[in-house]
Amino acid sequence: MSKLPSGAAVLLVGLLAAAAASTVVDAEVLVPIGRPNGNSGRLHWRHPQAAQGHAAEAKLADAARGSAAKAVSIRPAAAAKLPASAAVPSSGLPGAQMAAGPPAAALRYNPAGLPVVAALKARAPAVPRAAARDRPVQAVLQIDTHTATLPVSPLHKYTWWTFDGTVPGPVVRCRLGDSLEVRHTNRDATGLGHNIDFHAVTGPGGGAAATYAEPGETKTALFKLVNPGLFIYHCAAPPLPAHVANGMYGLILVEPETGLPPVDKEFSVIQSEVYAKEGTAPGQLEHAYSDGMDENFSPMFVVYNGAVGALTEKPLIVDQDDRVRIYFGNAGPNKIATFHIIGMVFDKVYRDGDLISPPGRSIQTVVVPPGGAVVVEFTAVVPGDYKMLDHAIFRVDKGCVGILKVRPKGTDRRLDLFDPVE
Ligand SMILES: [Cu+2]
Structure with missing residues (x-):
């Protein structure tokens, strides 16, 4: 001193x-x-x-x-x-x-x-x-x-x-x-x-x-x-x-000192569980500590960015051919997250948020522990709406879903990759 x-x-x-x-x-x-x-x-x-x-x-x-x-x-x-x-x-x-x-x-x-x-x-x-x-x-x-x-x-x-x-x-x-x-x-x-x-x-x-x-x-x-x-x-x-x-x-x-490769769009998403019960005022929930204490208890909600609908009411919007990077974290408190975007394969996955090791390639679903994070990248080549979700799939009905909207650019819908035929 x-x-x-x-x-x-x-x-x-x-x-x-x-x-x-x-x-x-x-x-x-x-x-x-x-x-x-x-x-x-x-x-x-x-x-x-x-x-x-x-x-x-x-x-x-x-x-x-x-x-x-x-x-x-x-x-x-x-x-x-x-x-x-x-x-x-x-x-x-x-x-x-x-x-x-x-x-x-x-x-x-x-x-x-x-x-x-x-x-x-x-x-x-x-x-x-x-x-x-x-x-x-x-x-x-x-x-x-x-x-x-x-x-x-x-x-x-x-x-x-x-x-x-x-x-x-x-x-x-x-x-x-x-x-x-x-x-x-x-x-x-x-x-x-x-x-x-x-x-x-x-x-x-x-x-x-x-x-x-x-x-x-x-x-x-x-x-x-x-x-x-x-x-x-x-x-x-x-x-x-x-x-x-x-x-x-x-x-x-x-x-890192060299920075990260440039991309067109970056977003951040954090998954978390909500342990709550009805409060005394209508529509006002209260924290339920004992529910969280029981790890086998199913939370009332599992959410992205703090609310059911946070990323469906306001989707993540990108343009066709955009290079996209998502910084994803899991706040828990209890559940392991399994992050997935339906119809999108991550071509770079910086597992566990590790930006030093070579990224994983061609990955469908990433596992993120409570208190952990991951960085995923992909190129949005086919326009349309994509659901982001926890592939522990019942959690979708608890709110753990968002939308990535890929807006078409020009007239090429990339039927060579995805052709509905009729
Ligand atoms: Cu505090």
């Missing part, structure tokens, strides 16, 4: 946090510098204010090292920006210890002054577009937790516990070598504590304790992404099964 008086340490961490906040920029405003890289063909780039921000961070770090015993003043405006974790005494949780630790620890993963940008995230089934860059950044992921009452079927609503107000939570896209700076703000009015266990993170709990926040708190933690792949993240606050079953899960993609 720091030798600083605890109050000074808190103020210094607050100053550093405020400085970091001032250097966060949207990835969209990054500007290219220099000429295209001869090896990769990609542009080098930086944000116009990045150098200024890094200089400010270095100045603060120098000040922190040189004035350990001095009183530190802080402007009211900067104090107002302090995250809750820096403004309150340590709760004894590892996350609070990280926030109140020495400044050197806070900068441990950014010694070379990585550009600080907002993390790329999108609402499923959308996927953020790949960043056009060939070096790592410090990606700041602001993620809020709170409840949200949303339709879970055409006849029912459910009060979910959410990341950013949606089920699933946002799809996050990073690159191997990035530092992921997670800022978790708990806005849960019902009084529940939440956290985030990223399966992409190497370290205790996948960051769960480090990101644990009580209502009204913000917790910040920094994770180096050292394994490429497609990963699940979820809340792991106790009781853990209830937080997952109540909708607290999402996908994080860590692209």
Whole structure:
């Protein structure tokens, strides 16, 4: 721990946090510098204010090292920006210890002054577009937790516990070598504590304790992404099964350094089970923890992207001959998923979300365990509507079905491949 008086340490961490906040920029405003890289063909780039921000961070770090015993003043405006974790005494949780630790620890993963940008995230089934860059950044992921009452079927609503107000939570896209700076703000009015266990993170709990926040708190933690792949993240606050079953899960993609081959359309789909019973209000369901505890119990619904009909009311739409990539995750909590698209053979399957090994070829159905993911690709050569489903086929009647619509392009219906004859 720091030798600083605890109050000074808190103020210094607050100053550093405020400085970091001032250097966060949207990835969209990054500007290219220099000429295209001869090896990769990609542009080098930086944000116009990045150098200024890094200089400010270095100045603060120098000040922190040189004035350990001095009183530190802080402007009211900067104090107002302090995250809750820096403004309150340590709760004894590892996350609070990280926030109140020495400044050197806070900068441990950014010694070379990585550009600080907002993390790329999108609402499923959308996927953020790949960043056009060939070096790592410090990606700041602001993620809020709170409840949200949303339709879970055409006849029912459910009060979910959410990341950013949606089920699933946002799809996050990073690159191997990035530092992921997670800022978790708990806005849960019902009084529940939440956290985030990223399966992409190497370290205790996948960051769960480090990101644990009580209502009204913000917790910040920094994770180096050292394994490429497609990963699940979820809340792991106790009781853990209830937080997952109540909708607290999402996908994080860590692209290899070379990126992924370009495709025409990308989507994200997460399968999950809903354990629920009729509530006191008409049409309002309540969580049924005991149903989930019995692994032989059949859930009320099995859904894609949080609701019966989510991907039938709003199909995934592509054009004929589009190259298509689907990032698929299984949040469980209990059931193994068997993902299949009727009438489509996946010509690339990155099994278990493994983006390093050669992909499988010519595969009909993929098995995805709870807490696992897969990436599938195909080319949509024959126009028409295709059903996506769990081939544990009774689950279709529980809601686990979506539609992929392939719109015709031109007049060639590819009768050479598929001819109804009459
Ligand atoms: Cu939670």
